[in-house]
Amino acid sequence: MFVEATMDRDALEEALNSAYFKHKGTYFDARNTSPEVIDDIEHMEIRDDDVFLVTYPKSGTVWAQQILSLIFNEGHRNGTEQVVNVNRVPWVEYNVRNMDYKSRPSPRLFSSHLPYYLMPRGLKHRMGKILYVCRNPKDVMVSYYHFIRILPHLKFTMDWETFFEVFLLGRVQGDSWFDHVRGWYTHKEDFNILIVTYEEMKRDLRSVVKKICKFMGVNLDEKAIDTVVKRATFKNMKRDPLANYDFVSNEKLDKTKGSFLRKGTVGDWKNIMTVAQSEKIDKIYWEKMGNLPINFLWDLNEETAS
Numbered sequence: 001m002f003v004e005a006t007m008d009r010d011a012l013e014e015a016l017n018s019a020y021f022k023h024k025g026t027y028f029d030a031r032n033t034s035p036e037v038i039d040d041i042e043h044m045e046i047r048d049d050d051v052f053l054v055t056y057p058k059s060g061t062v063w064a065q066q067i068l069s070l071i072f073n074e075g076h077r078n079g080t081e082q083v084v085n086v087n088r089v090p091w092v093e094y095n096v097r098n099m100d101y102k103s104r105p106s107p108r109l110f111s112s113h114l115p116y117y118l119m120p121r122g123l124k125h126r127m128g129k130i131l132y133v134c135r136n137p138k139d140v141m142v143s144y145y146h147f148i149r150i151l152p153h154l155k156f157t158m159d160w161e162t163f164f165e166v167f168l169l170g171r172v173q174g175d176s177w178f179d180h181v182r183g184w185y186t187h188k189e190d191f192n193i194l195i196v197t198y199e200e201m202k203r204d205l206r207s208v209v210k211k212i213c214k215f216m217g218v219n220l221d222e223k224a225i226d227t228v229v230k231r232a233t234f235k236n237m238k239r240d241p242l243a244n245y246d247f248v249s250n251e252k253l254d255k256t257k258g259s260f261l262r263k264g265t266v267g268d269w270k271n272i273m274t275v276a277q278s279e280k281i282d283k284i285y286w287e288k289m290g291n292l293p294i295n296f297l298w299d300l301n302e303e304t305a306s
């Protein structure tokens, strides 16, 4: 396994401060957005058929972008349209400023890593629809650790032990996993929302695709569902130029160091986390999330993985 040395603590703190800024209780990527952009989002006019995909980073966003894009676009299913997913389901806090979202045809699809309290007000009045995808924090942490290494603009280096602490402190884009998931879960009644887990998608993608279609009010026949499921497996997404992020330049995503679609499994944390680290997360998990009726799978048999 690739092991990176951690830079000196002061230098690390400085590099983290220049990479992320804190605004209204959460950290954002300083390169891609600003407090003004975040503040504007609250006032975004919402249409009843708007769809927001919301996640904590590394929880299956790009996977769900692919699923939504395939569900809503026949042209994506039959290959007659070649729009990359990130443009079909653009980020509200990053891309939409540049793409005149007001003139986008309905139904508009958007992605976001925002906490519940920074979302457009209209959504809080149960307008529009939200698909919230969450993933167990151990796999999120491992995925995040690998991801920061392929982002050339980040000027810090961290070994696993340091990243482990940094993640638990919420010193990353998206802040604390626990606050994000708990916040969304405990405020779900305020929104028109469907919550699904990465692990259930991994275990039975077809059922989740059907659940999403039902929630979105989109009627697809069995053949179309087959296509969505087939095109959304890890193996197929990895070679799908609309979904695999290969179109991003190496200056923005250094593909010589790793892939955006890295492993796509449940339980990879067991390959890197010590028993003590795993127990530490369990303890925090039960303190912060224990009273919520939300179940994460922490491992899946490999033979069930697609």
Ligand code: PPS
Pocket: 055, 056, 057, 058, 059, 060, 061, 062, 063, 139, 142, 143, 144, 146, 232, 233, 234, 235, 237, 260, 261, 262, 263, 264, 265, 268
């Ligand atoms: S980001 O940067 O926040 O948008 O990242 P995000 O897309 O949320 O998460 C990336 C992880 O999701 C995995 N992924 C998938 N897993 C299973 N099946 C499919 N089809 C799939 N597509 C993406 C991706 O590989 C990242 O997880 P890891 O564990 O790093 O492989």
